[in-house]
Amino acid sequence: IKQFSTQSIVAFHIQHYKGRTDHSVYNSIKYIIDRYGDHSAFYRFTTSNGKALPLFYIYDSYLTPPEAWAEMLSPTGSHSLRGTLYDSVFIALIVEERHKHDILAGGFDGMYTYFASNGFSYGSLHQNWKGLKAFCDSSNLLFVPSVGPGYVDTSIRPWNNHNTRNRVNGRYYETALQAVLNVRPEIVTVTSFNEWHEGTQIERAVPKKTVTRLYLDYQPYKPNMYLELTRKWAEKFSKEKEEWLM
Template identity: 65%
Template sequence: MKQLRMAAIGVLAVSWYPPGMKDENGEPTDDIVPLILEVAHKYDVKVTFHIEPYEGRDERSMFNNVKYIIQNYGEHPAFYRQSTNTGKFLPLFYVYDSYLLNSEQWAKLLKHTGSSSIRDTLYDGIFIALLVEEKHKTDIVMGGFDGVYTYFATNGFSYGSTHGNWKSIKAFCEDNNLLFIPSVGPGYVDTSIRPWNFRNTRNRINGRYYEMALRSALEAGADIVSITSFNEWHEGTQIEMAIPKTSQAVYLDYLPHKPAVYLDITRKWSKIFRSERKIPPISA
């Protein structure tokens, strides 16, 4: 959390599974949320939830899990809420692999007329869909989402993650009253876990790859910028402080810079974004 503050990052998105659930490689995440919130508050960082595609995820379980999150964590001072253009102050949720449910299912949850609608209830929120393929744009609108994010740190890997598409995606979002949240990253290498995927490696180029992504997000008119990632080492997207260390895994080096180079770059661009958007500086 101290490093996040050093980098002028305002919100931490926590990968979240419902209580007792996890992915095939990790541990349940809900148990640690109270500690994350407490330490985040200490450093004036807010916390939002990145809801993973857990087994059995559908419109009804999503309603129940959003309700669980808000009931258990919504009153904590570190819980992130964002103002809307209608004057509401709502929680924001990223929904990973949202395309796994069709637009009809999402509409039941996210449209006012849906049979399981969460709108205008105590558990309403700002729901951000993952935009991977161009065809997903129609599904996102039909499903009733409030915005899109692109997640992947590899420029060119998907339609959504391709920097050259961001201006047209922003225009689409403006036409449909959606938030545009491009995701930037410092580089990408996952060959330690996916040896066949070397074609998607993106070298850090001494920080230039990260700055190129940040500049593209600014020029496209991003409403929010998400960073993939703070500490996802197995995909080589981490920006946390690091020093050279011998390892069997393959990591893109931070050299010749100091350990905090990617935090420094983030802070620099946070200042640029705030200046361009005329956003008041984060309070210390």
């Protein structure tokens, strides 16, 4: 969670697509930075050595072998971005425990958990975050836990009811955010702003029903309940982070 003034700041989340390889991602990174790198809304992360670099999240990174990622992300790779104008902070997806070793071998700068359902994967299980943070700290990696207000995707995945997580009037979200504070990460991500099909939206919501769908709302609470909770915890995160660094 990061607070900004009146302008939105954008970091890119690179999804998996048919034919995605380290080479195609390499070309995408170059295009994105060439096209948008000078824009005032282009997010840059200040690293421990003081460099302000673009930050990219690579979804389903485990589908590409670590040896291939290393060709792009290690300094000695055949088409390395390191030390070039396109050098960036690359965050891989941690799903299974074994992926943490692949992430390190692939030359990534960190890992994120993405899934809003506590226990959807090894990486998204809150009780595993302490161990993952320790691994990242010892490996000079960023650990980026992801939180969400709840989860229900049965309208598109009827078989996935076991991963449904009730919002409990905001308590599920706050429990996840407290779990984040307990491991003291540099960054935390929220999944998501408006993915209604997975029930993870935090945007304003009012009652709405169509022929095929009943949309979740936050009644009897205000339409902006989850935006207010996000602001509250962003301020708390910023304050506690200052204390960690003192």
